[in-house]
Amino acid sequence: MSGALVTPGRSVRERTAAAVADPDLQAALRNLDRRLRTGTDLARGRPDLRSSAAALRRRTTAELDAHLTRLTEALEEAGAHVHPAPDAAAAVEAVLAVARRHGVRRVVKSKSMATEEIGLAAALAAAGIEVVETDLGEHAVQVAGERPSHLITPVIHKTVGGVAATFRVRTGAEVPGEAESLTRWVRDRLRPQFAAADLSVTGANFAVAETGTLVVVTNEGNADLGMALAPVQVAVVPVEKVVPRLADLAVLLPLLTRAATGQRCTSYVTLVTGPRRPGDLDGPAELHVVLLDNGRRRLVGTRYEEMLACVRCGACLNACPVFRHVSGHAYDATYSGPMGAVLTPLLSGGRRGAELPWASTLCGACTDACPVAIPLADLLVHLRADLRGGDPVAPRPRPARPRSLGAAAWARTWAHPAWYRATTAVAARLGAVVRILGRWSGRDLPPPAAVRFRDWWRRRSCGGGGTAR
Amino acid sequence: MAPAFVRRWRDGPVSAPGRHGGRHTESVRELTEHLRAAGAEVEGPVPAPGAAAAVVELAAAAPHGAVALGAGEHRLEALGVPEALRAAGRELVRPEAADHPARLAAAAVGLTGAELAVAETGSLVLAAGPGRPRLVHLLPDRHVCVVEVSAVRPTLAEALAEIDPRSASAWQFVSGPSRTSDLEMRAVLGVHGPLSLAVLLVG
Numbered sequence: 001m002s003g004a005l006v007t008p009g010r011s012v013r014e015r016t017a018a019a020v021a022d023p024d025l026q027a028a029l030r031n032l033d034r035r036l037r038t039g040t041d042l043a044r045g046r047p048d049l050r051s052s053a054a055a056l057r058r059r060t061t062a063e064l065d066a067h068l069t070r071l072t073e074a075l076e077e078a079g080a081h082v083h084p085a086p087d088a089a090a091a092v093e094a095v096l097a098v099a100r101r102h103g104v105r106r107v108v109k110s111k112s113m114a115t116e117e118i119g120l121a122a123a124l125a126a127a128g129i130e131v132v133e134t135d136l137g138e139h140a141v142q143v144a145g146e147r148p149s150h151l152i153t154p155v156i157h158k159t160v161g162g163v164a165a166t167f168r169v170r171t172g173a174e175v176p177g178e179a180e181s182l183t184r185w186v187r188d189r190l191r192p193q194f195a196a197a198d199l200s201v202t203g204a205n206f207a208v209a210e211t212g213t214l215v216v217v218t219n220e221g222n223a224d225l226g227m228a229l230a231p232v233q234v235a236v237v238p239v240e241k242v243v244p245r246l247a248d249l250a251v252l253l254p255l256l257t258r259a260a261t262g263q264r265c266t267s268y269v270t271l272v273t274g275p276r277r278p279g280d281l282d283g284p285a286e287l288h289v290v291l292l293d294n295g296r297r298r299l300v301g302t303r304y305e306e307m308l309a310c311v312r313c314g315a316c317l318n319a320c321p322v323f324r325h326v327s328g329h330a331y332d333a334t335y336s337g338p339m340g341a342v343l344t345p346l347l348s349g350g351r352r353g354a355e356l357p358w359a360s361t362l363c364g365a366c367t368d369a370c371p372v373a374i375p376l377a378d379l380l381v382h383l384r385a386d387l388r389g390g391d392p393v394a395p396r397p398r399p400a401r402p403r404s405l406g407a408a409a410w411a412r413t414w415a416h417p418a419w420y421r422a423t424t425a426v427a428a429r430l431g432a433v434v435r436i437l438g439r440w441s442g443r444d445l446p447p448p449a450a451v452r453f454r455d456w457w458r459r460r461s462c463g464g465g466g467t468a469r
Numbered sequence: 470m471a472p473a474f475v476r477r478w479r480d481g482p483v484s485a486p487g488r489h490g491g492r493h494t495e496s497v498r499e500l501t502e503h504l505r506a507a508g509a510e511v512e513g514p515v516p517a518p519g520a521a522a523a524v525v526e527l528a529a530a531a532p533h534g535a536v537a538l539g540a541g542e543h544r545l546e547a548l549g550v551p552e553a554l555r556a557a558g559r560e561l562v563r564p565e566a567a568d569h570p571a572r573l574a575a576a577a578v579g580l581t582g583a584e585l586a587v588a589e590t591g592s593l594v595l596a597a598g599p600g601r602p603r604l605v606h607l608l609p610d611r612h613v614c615v616v617e618v619s620a621v622r623p624t625l626a627e628a629l630a631e632i633d634p635r636s637a638s639a640w641q642f643v644s645g646p647s648r649t650s651d652l653e654m655r656a657v658l659g660v661h662g663p664l665s666l667a668v669l670l671v672g
Contacts, residue, residue, distance in 0.1 A: 034654040078635060136660055137651030153651055160652045179652045183660055190661065195570055213634040221607055221647040221662030227639070228603040229570060246634060250626035254590060261650060264503055265590035268662070269642040271634045279599035281564055283638050 012330065012355045019326035028159045032324050038262045039315025039369025042255070053255045054373040056248055057309035064300050064308070067209045067242045068291065074212030078274030080287040087294050088118035094290050095120060095201070095234050096127055102232050102286075104129055104198040110216075110223035111135035112203025113151060113312055114236045114292055117334045117347075120201065131201075132193045134222035136186050143170045149328030149336070151314035152260050157327045190222075200226035200284065204237045205311070206252060207289075210245045214272040214289070217256065221268050233275075233284035238292045240308040252311065259313035259371035295347035302393045303382055304346055309372045310339055316366035316376055322359055331356060338366035338376045345383060349391040357383040421454070428452050496588040496623040497670065500616075503591025504668055507645030508658050513670035514618050520671045521553035524580070524613060527667040528559060531611040534577030535560040539595075539605025544582040545615060548671065564600045570608060579609040579663065583616045585631065589624045590644060593668065594632070597639040606643065612663040614643070618672035 010018075019025055043050050060067055072082050085091035099107070107129055109121065121131045121142070133142040137155040141148050144166045148154030155163055164177040167185075176182050202223050206215040214235055216223045227233050243252060257263045276283035299305050317323045317337030328336035333344040333353050341360060344353030357380045366376040386392035413419045427434060427448045435447045501511045515523050524545075528536050536559045538545060545551060551561060566572040573579070581601075585594040593614050597603045606612040622628040634640055647662030658664060 031653040136649045153654055155651055179657050183649060183657045187660055211634045219648045220660035225607055225661050246629055250629050265592050265644040267645040267648050271640040273634045274638055277638050280597060280638055281602035282604050
C-alpha cells in the first residue's frame with residue numbers, strides 16, 4: 001500500500017457483505033466483547049479524567065504550531081535530529097535517508113499506525129532492507145501479507161488457531177496452536193532479530209514539548225528491546241501527539257491505557273529524551289524524529305479540529321456495532337472504525353474513504369466511548385454533507401443552489417403548529433401510501449403511527465388513564 | 470477533621486515522603502495490589518537487614534543462570550545484595566555486560582532497584598544511565614526489582630513532579646511482566662521481555 005491510505009477495491013457495501021458472510025471472521029470478532037466497554041467504563045468511572053483530558057487535548061491542538069516549535073527546539077536540545085515531513089512521501093524519504101547513511105540492512109519495527117499510514121515497511125522493503133514487525137499481532141499480520149485490522153489488536157480478525165495456521169503455512173515450521181506456546185514460539189523466533197538490527201523504528205504515543213521527550217507505550221516490551229539494542233532509532237511521530245508539559249501525562253497515560261486495554265498502566269511506558277549519553281550502556285547512538293503532518297495541521301481552525309484530539313485507543317472501534325460485525329479490513333483504510341471513517345477522508349482531502357462516513361448507523365456509541373469526548377457521530381454527519389463538494393476542509397462558498405423547492409415548502413409547512421397538526425393527521429390515515437412511497441424511494445421510511453402521540457396524550461390526560469391502543 | 474496545623478503537629482510534615490502515616494501505608498498496599506493484579510509477585514515490606522536474603526530467595530525461582538545487576542546497583546550494594554547472592558552460589562553479571570547482550574540474555578535474573586514507584590498505576594520507575602542499562606531487566610527471563618517503601622508515591626502526578634526526564638536518556642515505567650493480548654484479546658505473559666516480575670518492598 002506504499003504511501004496510500006487506502007487500497008482500491010470493491011465498494012464498502014461489498015466488503016461488509018463479504019465480512020458478515022465469513023464464519024471464521026465472525027468467530028474471531030466475538031473476542032471484541034472483552035473490550036466492549038473500556039471506553040464507556042472510563043467515561044462513567046473516571047469522568048474527571050475524561051473531562052480534563054478532553055479540555056487539555058483541545059487546548060493543545062488549538063495552538064498546535066506553537067507547541068510543535070517548542071517540541072522541535074527541545075528535541076534538538078536533547079540531541080535528537082528532527083525531520084519535519086509535510087506528507088507521507090517526505091516522511092518515507094527521511095527514514096530512507098537515515099537508513100542509507102548508516103548502511104542499514106535490517107530494521108526492527110514496533111507497531112505504529114503512523115508508519116502504516118505512510119507505508120513505511122513496504123518502502124523499506126523496496127529499498128532492499130529487511131523489515132521485521134516485532135509486535136506479536138503485527139508480526140502475524142506481516143507474515144500473512146495482510147494489514148492490521150484494529151488500532152490496538154492488529155490481528156483481531158483471526159482466532160489463535162487462525163494465527164497459528166498462518167505461521168505454519170508461511171514458515172513451514174511446527175507452530176503450536178495454543179496462545180501461551182504460540183507466544184513463546186514468536187518470542188524465540190524474534191529474539192535474534194532484535195540483536196541483529198541496525199535500526200529500530202518506533203512511533204510515539206505522546207511527545208512532550210517542554211522537555212523533548214517521546215513517550216512509548218507497549219505491553220510486550222518490543223519497542224524497549226528495539227530501542228535499547230539497535231544503534232540507530234527513528235521515531236515517526238504525527239504532529240498531534242504533542243503534549244505541552246510532562247505533568248499532562250498524569251492525565252493522558254492512565255486515560256490511554258484504560259480506554260485501550262482496560263489496564264491501569266501497560267507493562268512498559270518509556271520516556272525517551274535524546275540518544276545514548278556518555279556513560280550509558282545501551283540505547284541508540286543516534287535518535288531521529290520524523291514529525292509527520294500529512295494533512296493534520298490544515299484541520300486546525302476547521303470544524304474537524306477536534307479529531308486531532310484522538311489518542312488512538314481503539315475504544316470507538318470496540319464499541320461500534322458496524323466495526324464489531326465487519327472488522328477493520330472492510331474499511332479498506334489504515335484507520336478503521338468510527339475514528340477511521342472520520343480521519344481517512346480528512347487526511348486525504350476527500351480523495352480516499354469518502355464512502356466511509358456512510359458506513360455508520362450514527363448510533364453514537366463511538367461518541368460515548370471516546371475518552372477525549374470527540375463527537376464522532378456528529379463529525380460523520382458533517383462529513384456526509386461536506387464530502388459532496390470534494391475536500392471537506394477546503395474553504396468554499398455556500399452552495400449556490402438553494403434547497404429543493406419541496407424541502408423548502410416542507411420546512412415552511414411544519415414550522416407552523418397548525419399545519420403540522422393538519423398534515424400529520426392526514427399522514428396517520430394514509431399509512432399505506434407512506435409505506436409504498438418508502439418502498440418506491442428505496443428507503444426504510446417508517447410508516448406513521450396509527451395514533452399520533454398528541455392524540456394519545458390528549459386522550460390520556462382528558463379521558464383519565466386511556467392506553468396508547 | 471482537625472485543622473491543618475493540628476494535623477501537621479500530630480502526623481509530622483506532609484512533605485516528607487515515608488512519614489505520611491496512614492496515607493503512605495495505603496499507597497504501599499495499593500501498589501502491591503495493582504502489581505499483583507498485573508501478574509507480578511510482591512514480597513514485603515521487609516526491614517533493610519532482611520532484604521538481601523529475600524532477594525536471594527526471589528532470584529532462586531529462576532535458578533539456572535546468572536543474576537545480572539542493573540538499575541540502582543548502588544542501592545543493591547548498600548543492602549548487601551551482591552554479597553548475599555555470591556554466598557548463595559549465584560554467578561553475577563556486571564551492568565557493563567550490556568555491551569554483550571548475549572551474556573545478559575543468558576542470565577536467569579535481571580536485578581534492578583527502582584528510583585520511584587507509583588501506587589495509582591502500579592508502576593516501578595527505572596532510570597537508564599551509567600551502571601543502569603535498559604536491557605538488564607528486559608533480556609533475562611525473570612525481573613526482580615527492589616523498591617524502598619519511602620520511594621512509593623500515591624499518584625502518577627506526584628511521581629512525574631519529581632522527575633526531570635532530561636536527566637536520563639530513558640525513564641522506564643514497568644507495571645508488570647511483558648504481556649500481550651493480541652491473541653483473542655486474552656492476556657498472555659512473557660512475550661519479548663521477562664516472563665515474570667518479582668518486587669521486593671524494603672523498609
